[in-house]
Amino acid sequence: MAADSLIDIRDVTKTYGAGETAVHALRGVSLRVDAGEYVAVMGSSGSGKSTLMNILGCLDVPSRGEYWLDGADVARLSEDQQALVRGRKIGFIFQSFNLIPRTSALANVELPLTYAHLKKADRRRRARRALELVGLSDRADHRPNELSGGQQQRVAIARALATGPRILLADEPTGNLDAHSTDEVLAMFDDLNSEGRTVVVITHETEVARRARRLIRVSDGRIVTDEVTG
Amino acid sequence: MSPRDLFGAALRGLGANKLRSLLTVLGVAIGVGAVIVLVAVGNGSGKAVQDRLEAMGTNLLTVSTTGGGGGFVRGQAGPSAQQYSLTMADAEALSDHRLAPDVAAVAPVMTSSGTATNGDTSYTVNQVIGTTPEYLPATNTPVANGRAFTKQDVDSTQRVVLLGQTAATELFGRPASAVGQTIKLGAVDFAVLGVLASKDTSGFSDPNATVIVPISTLRATQAGYGALSQIVVQAAGKDKVDTAQAEVTQLLTARHQVPATQSSPFRITNSAQILQTSQDTAATFTALLATVAAISLIVGGIGVTNIMLVTVTERTREIGIRKALGARRRTILGQFLIEATLLSLIGGAVGIIVALVVSRFQLAGVQPVLVPSSILLAFGVSAAVGLFFGSMPAHRAAGLRPIDALRHE
Structure with a gap:
């Protein structure tokens, strides 16, 4: 049942607005993702893939349908419990990096650990290890505006990994990166997945989607294809 | 967090x-x-x-008479006003503890004006106050140099004077050097016994420009034996001011046989009230x-x-x-x-x-x-x-x- 899959979405719809002007971003999507999968969600802009990502990440709630995450019905969680889920189970990676400005790379990586109530020393240790993992130990004290796009995205990955989440949710992670940085980031995803981490990447680039082992195409708020590729 | x-x-x-x-x-x-x-x-x-206000003296009641066209000061009031003039006997009655138990001290006051001279130097004193030694503590007027006059000085009509700071400075240059000297008030010689401490000058009249003499001497030499200008009464304590005022009113009303139908001819200023x-x-x-x-x-x-x-x-x-x-x-x-x-x-x-x-x-x-x-x-x-x-x-x-x-x- 629900406990089998890490992510279990059942007939989810999402509608923005109401009446004549209502926008149907998702028109009934069901999806299961098991632990350890590497899934790419593809679609053109306006296809509903970002809405799907927001719902998967507990940033938004479905208009109808159910979302079971790691055996828990997200709709029944309180606002604070949802925050806890976001902090502990999901690591976000955004297209625009979304690092906190004027705050060092290390402090950015520490942030989710702070929200998870870890002690200072513990936080520092884990944040340094995460930065080490993405090869940015020497940039720990740099601020986001002192880092290149690729470096910023690596800091963001370190931040996503710091809490040891079950799922890595990436929304167009390479959209703002050059070819070289794209390769670096994708290689990192490959490594993480091969270590057993569940990775869900939302993208419109076939090059990115090709790295995944399961490809889901979304169009007009519906899943059109769902195939194992790797 | x-x-x-x-x-x-x-x-x-x-x-x-x-x-x-x-x-x-x-x-x-x-x-x-x-x-x-x-x-x-x-x-x-x-x-x-x-x-x-505290420099003026605390627990202080100042009794004066209203009406009579103000002539009562020099004892020239008409018959009806004269009936209510304040007298030395009033002052004595007020200081009787059996009659007014909440009154601590009483000082009769007569005022006059005049010119004080020291040799060639002359100074127009804005107020010559004739009173008894009780006046000084009651009005919070300490003596800075020399000494105050005593009851004996009053009884024996001594020609002694206490100078205000300004008066002493005008006449002698240095206030301290005035003690022991002699000045003339009008035509009469007065020995300077002491100089009063300086007082806050913000008021209607400069308290430092006054001189104080025994009331008996003032009557004998300057002002005559008419009515008192006022009687200064010190209450026995801060909380006794109101009862003292009641006693004073009652006593004076009785002594001057003021009809019950008439409003009191005595004006009593209460320093606590002003405060x-x-x-x-x-x-x-x-x-x-x-x-x-x-x-x-x-x-x-x-x-x-x-x-x-x-x-x-x-x-x-x-x-x-x-x-x-x-x-x-x-x-x-x-x-x-x-x-x-x-x-x-x-x-x-x-x-x-x-x-x-x-x-x-x-x-x-x-x-x-x-x-x-x-x-x-x-x-x-x-x-x-x-x-x-x-x-x-x-x-x-x-x-x-x-x-x-x-x-x-």
Whole structure:
């Protein structure tokens, strides 16, 4: 049942607005993702893939349908419990990096650990290890505006990994990166997945989607294809 | 998130836009400073009035007669007024403890004016007061040099005089050198026994320009044996002033056989009443100033709200990121509340320091007297202002849905 899959979405719809002007971003999507999968969600802009990502990440709630995450019905969680889920189970990676400005790379990586109530020393240790993992130990004290796009995205990955989440949710992670940085980031995803981490990447680039082992195409708020590729 | 972490995040938030934070702090500082300084000014002016009145003597009742066209002073009043003239016998009766138990001391007073001369130097004394030794302590008039005259001096009509500071200075240059010298009041020689201590000069007449002689001597040499100008009565204590006044009224009414139908011909000025009235006035004044200052504090608080609203709007995306990373509602709330409270607390501290400095100087002729409670109050209010005026923006930030916050450009 629900406990089998890490992510279990059942007939989810999402509608923005109401009446004549209502926008149907998702028109009934069901999806299961098991632990350890590497899934790419593809679609053109306006296809509903970002809405799907927001719902998967507990940033938004479905208009109808159910979302079971790691055996828990997200709709029944309180606002604070949802925050806890976001902090502990999901690591976000955004297209625009979304690092906190004027705050060092290390402090950015520490942030989710702070929200998870870890002690200072513990936080520092884990944040340094995460930065080490993405090869940015020497940039720990740099601020986001002192880092290149690729470096910023690596800091963001370190931040996503710091809490040891079950799922890595990436929304167009390479959209703002050059070819070289794209390769670096994708290689990192490959490594993480091969270590057993569940990775869900939302993208419109076939090059990115090709790295995944399961490809889901979304169009007009519906899943059109769902195939194992790797 | 520990308080320390919240504090650090708040400090970084404030540091992000230093000029803006500084101006907001300034708004609160002006408000807090204004409250403290203006309350101190109000308090200071109240104290000044009180000091002036206390210099006149506390627990003091001044009895004089109304009506009779004012002629009673020199004993030239008409028959009806003469009936109510104050006499030496009245003064003696008032000092009888059986008749007026709450009266501590009584001093009959006659006044005259005249010119005092020391050789070629002459000085127009604005008031020659003839009285008894009780007058000095009752009116809070200590002798600075030499000594006061005694009951024996009065009984034996000694030609001795006490000079006010100004009178002594005008006649002898140095007040201290006047003691033991002789002056002429009119045509009569008086030995200078002592010089009175300087008194606060703010009043209708300069108390330092008076000279005091035994009442018997004044009657014999200058003023004649008419009615007394007034009788100065000192009550036995601060809380006995009202009963003493009642006793004096009753005694004088009885002695002068004032008909019950007539309003009292005696006017009794009560120093405690004057003090009370002026204290009430000062309190009103202080309240008025404090209100004005409180308004400026509120304006400062609105400044905090305004800036925090701008900050929340500006950092909406940051709030979204924090929520995506697991920040709870109350964590966001706490961060922005602490930012707002820090702004106003720093403002409060600056305001207090400025107020402490400013209130060392005279403002509008008033030496401000700090009220410690107003400092505590202003500081407490500034903290409350931060919490109160910061709570709306902070709640707005905390209530943002993560997805809306993240989408914000």
